[in-house]
Amino acid sequence: MPPKPAHKRVPLYGFLSAVKGNLEALTIGLKYFLNPNRSTLHYPREYIKLRPGYRGYIVLNKAKCIMCDSCARICPAAAMKMVRFQAPDPKRPGKMKLYKYPVINYQRCIFCGFCVDVCPTEALRHVPAHDVVYLNLAEMELDLDRFQVEPKSPAEVEGGIPVKYIFDPDRGLVKVRATEGGGGSGG
Amino acid sequence: MGWISVIGEWFFWPPFFQLVIAPGLVAALVIVIFILWFERKTAARVQMRVGPYNVSPRLGGALQLIADLVRYSFQEFIIPFTVDKAAYVAAPLLMLIATVLPAAVMPMSPVLPYSYSWPNIMEYNLLLALALLTISPIFTVAAGWASNNKFSLIGAARESFMITAYELIFIIAVLATAAPVHSYDIVRIVEAQRTWRVMALLNPPAFLAALIAVLMSTSGFPFEIPESEHEVVAGPFTEYSGLMYGVEMGAAYIKRYIMSVLMALVFFSGWKPLDPTPGAGVWSGYVAPLVVVLIKATIIMAVISFLRAVYGRYRLDQALHLAWRLALPLALIGYAIGLLYGYLGVL
Numbered sequence: 001m002p003p004k005p006a007h008k009r010v011p012l013y014g015f016l017s018a019v020k021g022n023l024e025a026l027t028i029g030l031k032y033f034l035n036p037n038r039s040t041l042h043y044p045r046e047y048i049k050l051r052p053g054y055r056g057y058i059v060l061n062k063a064k065c066i067m068c069d070s071c072a073r074i075c076p077a078a079a080m081k082m083v084r085f086q087a088p089d090p091k092r093p094g095k096m097k098l099y100k101y102p103v104i105n106y107q108r109c110i111f112c113g114f115c116v117d118v119c120p121t122e123a124l125r126h127v128p129a130h131d132v133v134y135l136n137l138a139e140m141e142l143d144l145d146r147f148q149v150e151p152k153s154p155a156e157v158e159g160g161i162p163v164k165y166i167f168d169p170d171r172g173l174v175k176v177r178a179t180e181g182g183g184g185s186g187g
Numbered sequence: 188m189g190w191i192s193v194i195g196e197w198f199f200w201p202p203f204f205q206l207v208i209a210p211g212l213v214a215a216l217v218i219v220i221f222i223l224w225f226e227r228k229t230a231a232r233v234q235m236r237v238g239p240y241n242v243s244p245r246l247g248g249a250l251q252l253i254a255d256l257v258r259y260s261f262q263e264f265i266i267p268f269t270v271d272k273a274a275y276v277a278a279p280l281l282m283l284i285a286t287v288l289p290a291a292v293m294p295m296s297p298v299l300p301y302s303y304s305w306p307n308i309m310e311y312n313l314l315l316a317l318a319l320l321t322i323s324p325i326f327t328v329a330a331g332w333a334s335n336n337k338f339s340l341i342g343a344a345r346e347s348f349m350i351t352a353y354e355l356i357f358i359i360a361v362l363a364t365a366a367p368v369h370s371y372d373i374v375r376i377v378e379a380q381r382t383w384r385v386m387a388l389l390n391p392p393a394f395l396a397a398l399i400a401v402l403m404s405t406s407g408f409p410f411e412i413p414e415s416e417h418e419v420v421a422g423p424f425t426e427y428s429g430l431m432y433g434v435e436m437g438a439a440y441i442k443r444y445i446m447s448v449l450m451a452l453v454f455f456s457g458w459k460p461l462d463p464t465p466g467a468g469v470w471s472g473y474v475a476p477l478v479v480v481l482i483k484a485t486i487i488m489a490v491i492s493f494l495r496a497v498y499g500r501y502r503l504d505q506a507l508h509l510a511w512r513l514a515l516p517l518a519l520i521g522y523a524i525g526l527l528y529g530y531l532g533v534l
């Protein structure tokens with residue numbers, strides 16, 4: 001025979017505190033019902049306005065790059081690779097020169113930002129966007145040309161409303177409309 | 188005048204009108220669809236979400252329920268090999284019918300528009316309504332049993348545990364309103380309540396017990412135990428799909444609606460701001476009181492829906508503990524108060 005389950009006796013103060021707890025729960029529920037604080041992000045219609053320093057997608061400024069290879073070396077995920085090609089040297093007419101520039105594979109990138117930090121000439125920088133869509137995996141391996149194009153958030157392109165979440169001491173996290181230049185949240 | 192009056196007489200014939208139009212099936216569907224939307228919106232509001240929205244942003248997603256209905260009705264209705272076919276198909280339909288039946292005996296007005304021989308002023312309509320209300324859970328258990336699936340069986344077993352707990356509470360709590368007026372007639376119970384002297388205020392223990400019983404019987408939070416998603420998928424309804432699933436889920440809400448109508452009648456003085464006299468016509472004598480009762484019932488349902496947003500779910504043993512140790516004594520106290528009122532002749 002299975003052992004009889006032990007039933008906990010509920011003393012009176014336990015009962016009263018349960019009544020109190022129920023009333024408190026109902027009051028809080030009613031408070032939120034009358035004064036809702038919705039934090040849902042209606043994504044394509046609204047998007048989170050990210051701060052300039054946000055570690056989002058990475059763009060290369062080819063003109064600043066000195067081909068030092070540091071970014072490819074430091075990348076912990078082996079997402080950054082150098083591509084090499086021969087091209088005419090502008091300083092020595094008629095001669096060819098070996099160029100190498102970084103390209104990125106977003107299938108591997110973990111957005112750690114090491115490459116941006118290590119770059120001695122600030123040729124790499126983060127873009128405050130994190131919701132770029134690729135149609136297939138092959139597209140996520142950028143070539144040199146596409147690595148220089150700044151990716152844009154589709155919600156921003158389609159005219160969504162920029163919002164940010166701020167902390168309100170009374171109401172917790174509150175979603176408000178982000179004004180131009182007023183910074184953003186996230187990061 | 189002749190034709191209209193004949194058609195009207197047929198239309199308002201109580202066995203048809205009360206069962207099929209209002210407070211029966213049609214009114215039930217309209218109000219249940221509204222309440223389902225309200226429930227989802229309320230839960231979302233309280234829980235910092237948005238709820239149904241995208242289907243019709245202007246209306247706050249009100250058409251979502253219509254969309255759901257359409258989706259359910261076009262979904263394939265699969266009958267698995269292992270089920271007991273006859274019972275499996277019959278259970279949801281019988282459940283729906285049994286759920287609406289009590290509407291036929293609940294008077295919505297003290298007077299009837301035409302001189303029917305239908306005894307609207309039936310002496311025992313409260314008892315009849317309570318008795319008819321107890322039929323439908325049998326089919327929930329039958330659905331679980333016929334499904335031949337472990338989740339369905341567990342859900343059905345839980346449901347049967349709950350039935351034994353809530354039936355008694357609801358019946359005692361509602362009968363507590365019959366004692367003061369020395370009658371099982373809903374019309375007399377309603378007529379006895381005046382302005383602020385409604386039964387819910389005069390007899391709060393009975394009202395609270397009845398409310399808990401309604402929550403338990405219709406799987407409202409915090410008693411959504413037979414169908415609790417996280418534990419037993421959809422309980423007795425696990426094997427059902429398509430329209431049949433919709434019917435079963437709807438039946439629980441229709442039952443809540445019918446119980447709310449009954450509570451609006453006996454606890455909240457039914458049609459009371461209005462006072463139809465025998466000479467009144469169809470609209471002021473019959474339809475207007477009906478609308479008042481339905482509005483009160485909708486408000487009760489809305490309050491019950493609000494609870495969903497606040498409460499979690501009890502375990503089965505906690506729910507039964509609450510039912511037997513708290514709600515049943517409450518109902519008995521309520522009944523004692525009712526008897527006292529009856530003895531003193533308060534109403």
Ligand code: SF4
Nearest residue numbers: 075109110112113115
């Ligand atoms: S962000 Fe990190 S993972 Fe991505 S390419 Fe730069 S170093 Fe590599």
Ligand code: SF4
Nearest residue numbers: 065066068069071119
């Ligand atoms: S670290 Fe900067 S400068 Fe060096 S190769 Fe990479 S991008 Fe070019």
